[in-house]
Amino acid sequence: xxxxxxxxxxTAVAHPSLAMIKYWGKQDTTENIPAxxxxxxxxxxxxxxxxxxxxxxxxxxxxxxxxKIDGVSQPIQRYKGFFDAFxxxxxxxxxxxxxxWFMAESSSNFPSAxxxxxxxxxxxxxxLACAGASGLGDVPDTRDLSAxxxxxxxxxxxxxxxxxxxxxxxxxxxxxxxxxxxxPNLRIIVAEVEKGPKSFSSRMAMESTRLxxxxxxxxxxxxxxxxxxxxxGLESRDLSILGPAIRKSYMRMFATMFASDPPIVYxxxxxxxxxxxxxxxxxxxxxAWETMDAGPQVKVFCxxxxxEAISRRLQMALPGVNLRICTVGGAPVLRNG
Numbered sequence: 001x002x003x004x005x006x007x008x009x010x011t012a013v014a015h016p017s018l019a020m021i022k023y024w025g026k027q028d029t030t031e032n033i034p035a036x037x038x039x040x041x042x043x044x045x046x047x048x049x050x051x052x053x054x055x056x057x058x059x060x061x062x063x064x065x066x067x068k069i070d071g072v073s074q075p076i077q078r079y080k081g082f083f084d085a086f087x088x089x090x091x092x093x094x095x096x097x098x099x100x101w102f103m104a105e106s107s108s109n110f111p112s113a114x115x116x117x118x119x120x121x122x123x124x125x126x127x128l129a130c131a132g133a134s135g136l137g138d139v140p141d142t143r144d145l146s147a148x149x150x151x152x153x154x155x156x157x158x159x160x161x162x163x164x165x166x167x168x169x170x171x172x173x174x175x176x177x178x179x180x181x182x183x184p185n186l187r188i189i190v191a192e193v194e195k196g197p198k199s200f201s202s203r204m205a206m207e208s209t210r211l212x213x214x215x216x217x218x219x220x221x222x223x224x225x226x227x228x229x230x231x232x233g234l235e236s237r238d239l240s241i242l243g244p245a246i247r248k249s250y251m252r253m254f255a256t257m258f259a260s261d262p263p264i265v266y267x268x269x270x271x272x273x274x275x276x277x278x279x280x281x282x283x284x285x286x287x288a289w290e291t292m293d294a295g296p297q298v299k300v301f302c303x304x305x306x307x308e309a310i311s312r313r314l315q316m317a318l319p320g321v322n323l324r325i326c327t328v329g330g331a332p333v334l335r336n337g
Contacts, residue, residue, distance in 0.1 A: 183234075
């Protein structure tokens with residue numbers, strides 16, 4: 001017999017998970033089960049803070065959960081699967097949340113829905129704050145929280161850990177690979193090409209690619225090969241091995257989108273300027289390996305000693321571009337109250 005939750009509140013801070021080898025495609029669209037393996041790094045310096053309050057429901061039936069981002073209420077249907085999964089997890093751990101509802105307020109220090117993995121940090125912070133507010137404490141395994149976050153956003157499954165993480169094809173939760181101290185001099189330069197939200201969501205683009213791109217099957221087969229190459233580069237801390245795998249992964253992911261019908265194009269002129277700049281920088285013998293996600297932003301993997309020189313070259317290629325220098329980040333942090 002489960003007990004009822006005690007009304008409470010909690011705040012969690014999480015970082016986005018940037019895929020080096022891309023997750024793009026689902027085995028199950030409802031549960032967000034990935035069709036490809038992904039290898040990712042947690043980005044320090046980019047933060048999402050989510051405050052959750054748990055309230056008793058005065059009425060029977062389903063609670064009326066509320067989610068706000070930067071003060072703007074979000075369509076709750078987008079979060080229904082997540083809250084259903086969290087209530088199941090709570091029930092498995094002896095807490096009955098059927099007569100309770102959540103008020104969640106979230107904000108980030110970087111643009112949302114713009115190709116910077118805000119959904120990864122957002123759902124990771126949300127699941128941790130919900131656990132704190134409902135009194136779960138340290139009862140759930142991180143893998144259980146990862147599985148709940150995955151229902152909201154598959155990349156969020158990786159954000160429950162710091163450092164380097166993997167989410168295998170068909171997996172319900174992510175797993176840690178290396179901690180945040182593994183590669184001290186690795187840097188990721190995040191170039192914000194545009195701040196506004198993208199024209200269509202990653203979910204829509206992913207499903208359109210699966211249904212309408214003739215290259216999608218080849219992408220699924222190739223992703224496992226690139227994953228193994230990237231793992232070897234990470235294990236040896238060798239950017240000359242990891243970098244080419246990173247570049248191939250995002251280029252081939254976008255190739256599937258370009259070939260979809262209608263084509264899906266997130267790139268902007270500024271994106272291409274930075275891609276070309278990285279190619280020239282590598283031509284000069286400096287390791288600078290770019291990647292992109294479902295949005296126009298460009299992220300560049302490099303070593304600490306080259307960060308300043310690469311940043312100057314990127315600024316020359318796209319004057320006025322906002323650059324953030326990120327190190328490898330840690331796991332989400334829970335704060336009571």
